[in-house]
Amino acid sequence: MASLISCPHCGARPKEEFTIKGAVLPRPDAGAGSEAWMDYVYRRDNPRGAYREYWHHTSGCRRWLVVTRDTASHEVAACQDAALAKRAEAQP
Amino acid sequence: MSEFAIVHRSALAPAPRVASHRIAIIALPEGHVVQVFERAPGADLLAVLADAAGTAPHAVRTAGPGQWFIVGDEPLPRDTFLDLANALGPHAATVDQSHGRVRIRVEGTVVERMLAKGTAIDLDIGAFPVGHSAATLLGHVSVHLTRLDATAFEIMVLRGFASSLWEGLERMSAEFG
Numbered sequence: 001m002a003s004l005i006s007c008p009h010c011g012a013r014p015k016e017e018f019t020i021k022g023a024v025l026p027r028p029d030a031g032a033g034s035e036a037w038m039d040y041v042y043r044r045d046n047p048r049g050a051y052r053e054y055w056h057h058t059s060g061c062r063r064w065l066v067v068t069r070d071t072a073s074h075e076v077a078a079c080q081d082a083a084l085a086k087r088a089e090a091q092p
Numbered sequence: 093m094s095e096f097a098i099v100h101r102s103a104l105a106p107a108p109r110v111a112s113h114r115i116a117i118i119a120l121p122e123g124h125v126v127q128v129f130e131r132a133p134g135a136d137l138l139a140v141l142a143d144a145a146g147t148a149p150h151a152v153r154t155a156g157p158g159q160w161f162i163v164g165d166e167p168l169p170r171d172t173f174l175d176l177a178n179a180l181g182p183h184a185a186t187v188d189q190s191h192g193r194v195r196i197r198v199e200g201t202v203v204e205r206m207l208a209k210g211t212a213i214d215l216d217i218g219a220f221p222v223g224h225s226a227a228t229l230l231g232h233v234s235v236h237l238t239r240l241d242a243t244a245f246e247i248m249v250l251r252g253f254a255s256s257l258w259e260g261l262e263r264m265s266a267e268f269g
Binding site: 017 | 156157159226227228234
């Protein structure tokens with residue numbers, strides 16, 4: 001596990017300050033079938049390599065982040081504020 | 093907002109202090125702590141906040157994006173808090189946290205070495221200058237750190253953790269006694 005996470009608001013912080021929610025996945029429509037929701041809620045690929053996850057900086061700025069890390073080498077490739085990244089996507 | 097004022101009792105009474113010639117831990121007066129949340133993201137409120145907070149040094153502390161604390165040693169009468177809330181109203185929401193957070197001052201020539209036992213952030217004065225604030229972990233306790241001086245920090249902690257944190261600080265300082 002990567003032990004230092006570069007929070008875009010706080011700088012490099014130890015992983016103990018964060019809570020990991022899990023993979024960043026597109027949320028299905030409310031009316032999508034039970035199979036789509038089963039996938040979204042339970043099924044994970046557990047890849048070796050690059051992985052995008054939601055991390056919460058619980059003991060710091062309390063913002064949700066999207067951390068892109070490598071599950072094999074532990075390197076962190078990127079760390080963005082989840083809400084700001086979403087807003088930037090919505091207004092290209 | 094409640095219709096009655098809260099009766100205040102000190103969390104670290106009666107005003108304890110631990111000191112040696114190199115380190116001192118001092119419980120600050122339980123004056124006021126007001127948490128401020130911006131209404132619209134991205135607006136620069138520092139000038140507005142500094143105006144509302146008065147003239148005491150380091151009265152406004154950053155606490156993550158769009159969040160600040162306004163702190164001081166004097167209790168904030170209800171009317172004064174409402175005036176502050178109204179003054180900031182168009183820009184930010186305010187919550188009186190005076191009853192909920194306790195401030196502890198730590199100072200001395202070895203203060204960074206003492207705090208470094210509990211937190212991973214860089215406390216060097218170049219990286220963490222006077223007036224700078226950070227929310228972080230001190231041991232297993234979430235705290236809000238502010239540098240008040242070259243050799244002094246203020247630790248703000250949730251009230252329920254104050255006496256536990258105090259014991260931790262005493263233990264962290266023991267070797268410097």
